[in-house]
Structures are given as C-alpha cells and as structure tokens.
Amino acid sequence: SQQGEEDPQALSIQEGENATMNCSYKTSINNLQWYRQNSGRGLVHLILIRSNEREKHSGRLRVTLDTSKKSSSLLITASRAADTASYFCATYHEVQGAQKLVFGQGTRLTINP
Amino acid sequence: DGGITQSPKYLFRKEGQNVTLSCEQNLNHDAMYWYRQDPGQGLRLIYYSQIVNDFQKGDIAEGYSVSREKKESFPLTVTSAQKNPTAFYLCASAPRFSTDTQYFGPGTRLTVL
Numbered sequence: 684s685q686q687g688e689e690d691p692q693a694l695s696i697q698e699g700e701n702a703t704m705n706c707s708y709k710t711s712i713n714n715l716q717w718y719r720q721n722s723g724r725g726l727v728h729l730i731l732i733r734s735n736e737r738e739k740h741s742g743r744l745r746v747t748l749d750t751s752k753k754s755s756s757l758l759i760t761a762s763r764a765a766d767t768a769s770y771f772c773a774t775y776h777e778v779q780g781a782q783k784l785v786f787g788q789g790t791r792l793t794i795n796p
Numbered sequence: 797d798g799g800i801t802q803s804p805k806y807l808f809r810k811e812g813q814n815v816t817l818s819c820e821q822n823l824n825h826d827a828m829y830w831y832r833q834d835p836g837q838g839l840r841l842i843y844y845s846q847i848v849n850d851f852q853k854g855d856i857a858e859g860y861s862v863s864r865e866k867k868e869s870f871p872l873t874v875t876s877a878q879k880n881p882t883a884f885y886l887c888a889s890a891p892r893f894s895t896d897t898q899y900f901g902p903g904t905r906l907t908v909l
Contacts, residue, residue: 775895778855
C-alpha cells in the first residue's frame, strides 16, 4: 500500500508563480523526503525534514511537516521552466523488521513560459 | 567524480530472454537498492542489499534476481519469469541501510519486443 500520497497529481502554472504540492502519509515517521525527477531521468534528492522539525528551507524550496495531520507540503517559489519535473515524497516504513523507503505516485509539475 | 551509474540506458529484450542491468557506485555506500517505475507511477522496491554478500527481496521480487559480490556493484537480472518487464529501472545507494537519503542512478529503460 502507498505510504505517501501526493496531491495534486498534476499542476500547471506560469513561470514566476509559486507551486505547492502536498503529501499525506499513514504511519509514524522518522523523516520525510522530497525528490525530483526530470522526464526519463533518475531521482534527485531535494530535502529531508525530520519528524521533530516543522519547517525547512533550501533555496527556493520550503517544506513543512505536520505530524498531527500526517502531511507535508513542498513550496517552490518564483518557479522557473527548469522546475518542470515530477516531485515525489517518500517516507521510511517498517516492513518485516526492515526500513523501506516508500514513494507516492508523484505530482507532475509543468511551468509554462 | 563520485556517483552512481547504470548501464545500458536503453535495453531491448526478446520474449524468453534473461537480461542483466548494471549498477555501480563509487560512493562507498553500504546499502543498494533496485526499483521499478511504470509510467505515471511511483517507485516500487524490487531488491535491496544492506551490505556486501547480502540481499533481500523487496515488494515485487518475482522474476528478478540480484547479486552483491562487491560493495560497489549490484547487478539486476530480469528473468524470463518476469511476465511484464517493460519498465524504467532505477538503482539507488545509501551510506547505510537505515533512514538515510538515497542517491539514484540515471535509470535503464527496458523494453520487451
């Protein structure tokens, strides 16, 4: 079963606007990670937020975590065409004694020039 | 130049053929992973290895096999028993098998003819 679910599945905005993506998860977590995937490429790690953190920034990225609601959001400010990609949240989920990283289905972000 | 590499980038397989996908890392990471990604979907775990000479089945291991004879190498064989192997395959590594960030290779796109 999916541990992380992103919302919306697809998002299209104009260059310069802000983009917000949301992620919900089901069980308690140690941390939550966001990754980016350009079309046909591997995933690139963007940011990791620990369960005792509420907000984290990295350049134009801002991630929030609400453990009471089991949700996280990724905000990309002042979007650029190069931000066009799919964005995935991922959390570690214990399965049969092992910690496995489980990904949502992703949000496909398109930045229009 | 450190990183994780996968080869080939594109691979075509005939029905009934076994094929092997290569994954190499020079990051000195203990943990390595293989994921499968289908169009518009998230990643699903095929196999993982916590340390050299050890590996475990993930969520969708049927029809796949791996080996971990060297720390830097984790090849994946897609056997003829895998009924629907056409997909994008991603290899990843992490410093330890825990809740670390994972680093991904560029992927191999496998198509069955």
